[in-house]
Each structure stands twice: as C-alpha cells, then as structure tokens.
Amino acid sequence: MSSLDGITLTPGSTVLLLWAGDQMSANMQDVATSISEQVRSGSGGRIQLEHIDRLVMSSHPSSSFDLVISGLVNPFQTQHTTEILGELCRVLKPKGRLYAQELALPSGQNGRKSKDQLMSLLKLSGFVDIADAREVPLNDDEKQELKQSSDTASDVVLYRLGAQKPAYEVGSSSQLKLPFKPKPKPKVDDNVAKVWSLNSSDLMDADVDLVNEDDLLDEDDLKKPDPASLKVDCGGGAKKKKACKNCTCGLAEELDSGKKADTTKTSACGNCYLGDAFRCASCPYLGMPAFKSGEKIALSNRQLKADA
Template sequence: MTGLDGIELSSGTKVLLLWAGSQMSANMQNVASTISDKVKGGDDGRIQLEHIDRLLLSAHPNSHFDVVISGLVNPLETKHTTEILGELCRILKPSGNLYMQELALPSTEADNGLRKKDQLPSQLKLSGFVDICEPFEVSLNDDEKLELKQKSDSNEANLYRVTGKKPFYEVGSSSQLKLPFKPKAPAAKVDANVAKVWSLNSSDLMDDEVDLVDEDELLDENDLKKPDPASLKVECGPAKKKACKNCTCGLAEELDKESKSEIPAPAKTSACGNCYLGDAFRCASCPYLGMPAFKPGEKVALSSRQLNADA
C-alpha cells in the first residue's frame, strides 16, 4: 500500500513491523523485504513481523526494538488502543521511533468509531511518547480508495501518519534532583561578657559575697497606705452607676438599697368597701382576709398573741 518514505532506517536497526486484518496483504512481503535490506548488517539488524492483536501476548522484553512501524500494512484495518501504544513505548529503546498510520476523520465530530485527527497526537502523548509530529494525510491509490469506500460509511475518512519518539530515559527510571539550596546564615556571635551576666549556678548562690536586694526596700510609705473606699468608686458622669463583680467598696449594697426604695408597696384596695367589718363581710379575694375588723381608715395592727401558734 503506502511506501517507506519519511521512515528513517539504518544498518543494524532492530525493527518491529505490525500488521492487522484476517490475512496478510499481497504487498506485505515486498514491504518486509525492503525494510530487511535497509537494516541488515551488524549483530542486531533484523525485522520482526507480528500481528497487532498478538502484541500484548508476546511479552517482549523492555527496550528491545529501535523502530516500530504500525499501520503500513493493511492500514484501513489497523486501530491503536491505549494498551497497545503503552506496550509499544515499553518495548522501544530509549529515543526509539514510532511510525503509526491510522484511519481518522478531519472533522470535529467522529462517527463510526473513528477518531478525530487531533486525537492521534494526544493518544501518543498520554502513552509516554515525546517529539510528536502533527498528523499528515497519506495519499491512497485507486484500489485503496475503493477499499476505504467499502469499509467506511464516512466520505471524510482519511489515512493519517503520526510519528513519535520514546524519551531518552527508560520508563520507570529515577534520577536524583540537585536543587540549589541557600547556605545557612552564620550564627550570631554571643558576647562572652553578656552571657556571663545571665549565667547562674550553685556556686554563685552559695557565695557569701553576693549582695541580694531586700524586697522591702523597693516599697515606700505611699505603697503601704490603705486606699480610701470612696476613692475606689468609679464616677462615670451622668451614666448609671454599676457595681463590678465581687464588689468590696460597698457600691453594690448602696445600689441594692436604692433599687428597693424605688419599688412602691402595692396598695390594698377594696371592691365592696366592707372589708373593715370582718371576714364575714369579706369576699374570697379580699386583701384583708384573715385580719380582724377595724374602723374605716384605721391602720390594721395584729397583737403579739396572734403571731404565736396555739399551744
């Protein structure tokens, strides 16, 4: 079908050629022979043919091939899954090349299970490849165009080639990062005389020549005077005075007396005007119920005998 134009092959290169479909195409032998002639020579120069559906079962060793060519034979039946691309990245040597051809759509919306052209580079990038080129269309001959029309219902489907490269390091390898760290600032020098002033040990405490300050001498006569309670009251101008919690200056008791004196005693009133005649003339809600009879306007007073319980 398509030629080997643009595929770099040299003597001593180990190449993996993948094909798809139920049977080999007529030109597969010609493609394999052409590749073999270019890579023969040296100890490793050879080509290996393999069906793309058997790739995951082959268990090739890591970094085994220099070049992988896929979709060059039976390209209209070749489809690269994420698993296949990941396996190709594994079996390629570091800096090895991948040449992939696949049927895709140039439009923004895919149909019939075909990918969009822009999805091909993204698929390679997610599989670990680098230096990925933009997909470019591969021309088809008349027989290939007829086969494409029979296998695809879309008139926009084209064959595209994408190339990628495995990174120059092995998959899963690690390397130590040498980060530039700022040197630590030198510690500040401590004056020996200053450190000696703040040092304290047992020998200094036991020395009889050490003069200790008498704490009583730090107080004068004014510090020993008891404050006047009146001076402790807080005057807040026209605002209402308020005693603090656990008041000791007497303000709390003073405010309590003022609040009690401001509450007027409830006046006893009579609805019928006969309360002074005694309980026989008083109703159930009479404020004088239980008190002795009295003259109108007279203040009710109980005798000392009435305040004592009966013997």
C-alpha cells in the same frame, strides 16, 4: 500506502513491524523484505513481525526495539488504543522511534478518531517529539477498497504519525540537583550573647549572688491601702453618683437612706460564704476566709497581724 518514505532505517537496528486484519496483505512480504535488507546490513540488525492484537500477550522485554512500524500493512484495519501505544512505548528503547498509520475523520465519529485525538493519545502514552500528522496519498485501488468498506465515511483520511520515546526508561527515577544557597546566619553581638548565657556551673556556684525579692519592693508597696479607696464607684466618675442595677458595694442603700450604708456586707449571689473559689472579682468578701451563712465574720488577732 506501504511506502517507507520518511522512515529512517539504520543498519544494525531492531525493528518491530505490526500488522492487523484477518490475514496478511499481498505486499506484506515486500515491506518486510525491504526493511530486513536495510537493517541486517549492520551487526545485530533484525526484524520481527507481530499482529497488533497479540502485542500485549507477547510480553516483550522492556527496551527491546529501536524502531516500531505500525499500520504500514493493512492500515484500514489498524486502530491504536491507549493500551497498545503504552505497550509500544515500553518495548521501545530510550529515544526509539514510532511510525504509525491510521484512518481518521475530521470530527472523530463512527468509531474513528480525529487527527487531534491521534496526536493526543501519543502524548498520553508517554511519547515526545510528536511530528504533525501528514496525509498519506492513496492510489485508485486503495480508494476503491476504502469506498467499499461499509463502516468507513467518505471523508476519512489516512494519516501517518511519528513520535519518539523519551531519553529515559519508563518508570525510572533520578535525583534532582537544585542550586541551593543557605541563608547567611545573622551576626550576633558577643556581648549580648554573654548576657543571656547561663551554664550548669553557674547554677551550682555558691558565690553567685541571687536577688532578694523583698529588695524589689519600696515603702509605698508595703503600705496598706485605704478601705475607702477600694470602694467601687458605681457612678462611673459622674458628678452625681448612681448605683448600678445589681449594686453590692452599699451605694444603693446609701442613696436611698441619704446617709452612709450600714457597714454590714451583703452577698449578691448567696455563695460568698463558701470561700474565694465561689466569689466573683468584685465580691466584698474577696480575700476573707469561708464562714457560715448569716454569721458575722470575726478574724483572730493572728490573722489581723501581718507576717513577721
């Protein structure tokens, strides 16, 4: 249970040894001495003992230890929480190793975790390169001690787990250099670009000839349309014309009387006399000036003549 088999101790490394319970076990001194002899053979090597419940309160500086060993002493009283594992990841140096032992149950019950839950906690705490948990064999005295524990089930197993802190400090950041190839600019024909280019000197040049809008109109555009052609065809192009429900063009009266409707224009909404702002798109008064309701529209000679 307290064997250092499988734990690599490098001369000159700093080791944090955690223990649990109300008092140190009888083999505590033997474990600490064995670790100290191996790490102090190199320059700067040291070992520090710490109770697991006082780890967070100790506030060790970040990246203080090369190796952390937990649960090797008094493993039956050792339990690793997310807070403890997160603190261990903080105090470890980048690429530092953690070796932890803890009792676990197959299904995780009675306050004990399962093997998979132990490995999951290590991942959530920031550790990588997590080795598969292996069962630690117990001698007869340790089995008897475990059996006498009232809160321990009969199928409980002691596991040892190994993990490593990432090669970077927790909370550090680094700029990612991603390969980026800019899209090639499309080729533009120089002749086309010149057509659409216009600078301020062109606008101020008195020699620039501007197009006369009147030259864009031909003789047909200047002809006034025949009033008969503007009349709405309510029949929709059918052989026999039919007036629509709300006919305002006079076709309804023409069909009722059998002759052409009176040329007097009538309003469908009653607001046509107010002006174009109140007239619909098919209003017969569209384009005419506002007038008093009921009076006949009379245009002056100036309004009848086109602008010179």
